[in-house]
Amino acid sequence: MEFTYKLPTDITFGPGSINAIPEKVKEVGANHAFVVTDKGVKAAGILDKILKLLDEAQIKATVFDKLEKEPTVLSIGDATKELAKSGAQVAIGVGGGTSMDTAKAAAFLVTNGGGILDYVGVEKVKKPGLPVIAVPTTAGTGSELTRFIVFTGVDVRTKLTVGSYLAMAKYAILDPELTLTLPPKVTAGTGMDALTHAIESYVNTTAHHVSEPLAMRAIELVAKSLRKAVAKGTNLQAREDMLAASALAAMAFNSTRLGIVHAMSQPAGGHFDIPHGISNAIMLPPVMEYNLMGNIEKYIDIAVAFGEDIEGLTPMEAAAKSVKAIRDLMEDIGITERLGDFGVKDSDLDMLADEALTSGNVPLNPRFPSKADIIEIYKKAL
Ligand SMILES: [Fe+2]
Known part of the structure; x- marks a missing residue:
């Protein structure tokens, strides 16, 4: 048996662990966060909680919530443009796989250039991206701790995958309280x-x-x-x-x-x-x-x-x-x-x-x- 094992993500686990988000933003020297999320997370009041925490720590936030059911080439392109325009130095993905994968994708595309389709396959990303804080609100995809980003193509219904250790989140905030309202x-x-x-x-x-x-x-x-x-x-x-x-x-x-x-x-x-x-x-x-x-x-x-x-x-x-x-x-x-x-x-x-x-x-x-x-x-x- 031969193997290598890499895990470049810091894990914070426990009820109330979202309170650690501002400290992680500051750890990477950022004062402006790009928050990627979806309507369900907003409706559950989780986005407001996180925005309040950031505000109290004097961290500026730009919210991107124009997400479809799953990431697409187009929605990832939009998120990347908005992230670049915002000038934020850190991306926070809050939600299921869609929010976290979109945050991971935009964060590496901003520093690497090109579009998501240029990186389909394994380990094609060349440079580290902006730091990502992944905050799952479901318990399943595991996107907060993987190098994989799954999305759909433009005219096809085929799912495509980008896998790169350089696309992984820097921090995973695992707060089980965020999953209490899942149907x-x-x-x-x-x-x-x-x-x-x-x-x-x-x-x-x-x-x-x-x-x-x-x-x-x-x-x-x-x-x-x-x-x-x-x-x-x-x-x-x-x-x-x-x-x-x-x-x-x-x-x-x-x-x-x-x-x-x-x-x-x-x-x-x-x-x-x-x-x-x-x-x-x-x-x-x-x-x-x-x-x-x-x-x-x-x-x-x-x-x-x-x-x-x-x-x-x-x-x-x-x-x-x-x-x-x-x-x-x-x-x-x-x-x-x-x-x-x-x-x-x-x-x-x-x-x-x-x-x-x-x-x-x-x-x-x-x-x-x-x-x-x-x-x-x-x-x-x-
Ligand atoms: Fe899966």
């Missing part, structure tokens, strides 16, 4: 995204001595607390566990990358407008079933983490219990959708499979899929 459906979907990150990282071929315990702890925390967070959003302990799970999973997959759940869910989600967490959740059980024999021991670990009884079972039977555990969880948290519910038809699967196979996550998957395999897995999710 159950969003909690369930984003939680399944975090779980998918953890499972894909844990079983893939690049998993290593640092990533494995991070991913496994994330799986354990989701097993312990996702149901509770969906059942009662104000359960602070459950929210804390889920925010930690999301962050730990991100710290794992930032290094190892993912697998074919993400390779398959991104084209489906992009073309058929499926929320990212939901499309992952739909793909996760059939992909696990397909992958089991590629990494039997790891799937047994996952079954055990979910409290499944594996006594007296053969290794493959025990590994299969992990799939049962995920299906039970999804039923309890109310994720019952199938791809067909979003308009995906049998005749779309050939196109989706072609797109899925272009993903850099395919070679890292524990089992190497043919196009026919991918189509077969999609069929099970229809």
Whole structure:
């Protein structure tokens, strides 16, 4: 086994940790912050809280809240122009993956020049960007601790990815109180995204001595607390566990990358407008079933983490219990959708499979899929 592990992000965790934002702005010598956020964060009163904290510390703020559901080439271009025009020396991304990814993208584009499409792929960014403070208000994407920025192209529905350690946030502020008002459906979907990150990282071929315990702890925390967070959003302990799970999973997959759940869910989600967490959740059980024999021991670990009884079972039977555990969880948290519910038809699967196979996550998957395999897995999710 050979690996490198880098984490250039300082983490501040705990209820009330947003109070540390002004101190982080000052740490990088800035007196003007560019705050990227969305309407939901505004409506929840979180933006006002942060603006008040900045104002009290005599830090000027420029707000950018013209975000679509997900980052696009155009919205990232707008944010970059506005950031440059504002003269702010630090970007703060407050929200889900969209706000944080847009802040990360604008911050590196301002110093590197060009547009986001020039950097698609891995490690193409040349210079450090402006410092970014990432403040997640959902527990799932892990964007606060990853080098990845996911966005959609101009005329196509294809999702594109930029991955660079130079595009990572300098600070991650993990305040579970910000997630207390998330509705159950969003909690369930984003939680399944975090779980998918953890499972894909844990079983893939690049998993290593640092990533494995991070991913496994994330799986354990989701097993312990996702149901509770969906059942009662104000359960602070459950929210804390889920925010930690999301962050730990991100710290794992930032290094190892993912697998074919993400390779398959991104084209489906992009073309058929499926929320990212939901499309992952739909793909996760059939992909696990397909992958089991590629990494039997790891799937047994996952079954055990979910409290499944594996006594007296053969290794493959025990590994299969992990799939049962995920299906039970999804039923309890109310994720019952199938791809067909979003308009995906049998005749779309050939196109989706072609797109899925272009993903850099395919070679890292524990089992190497043919196009026919991918189509077969999609069929099970229809
Ligand atoms: Fe994801």
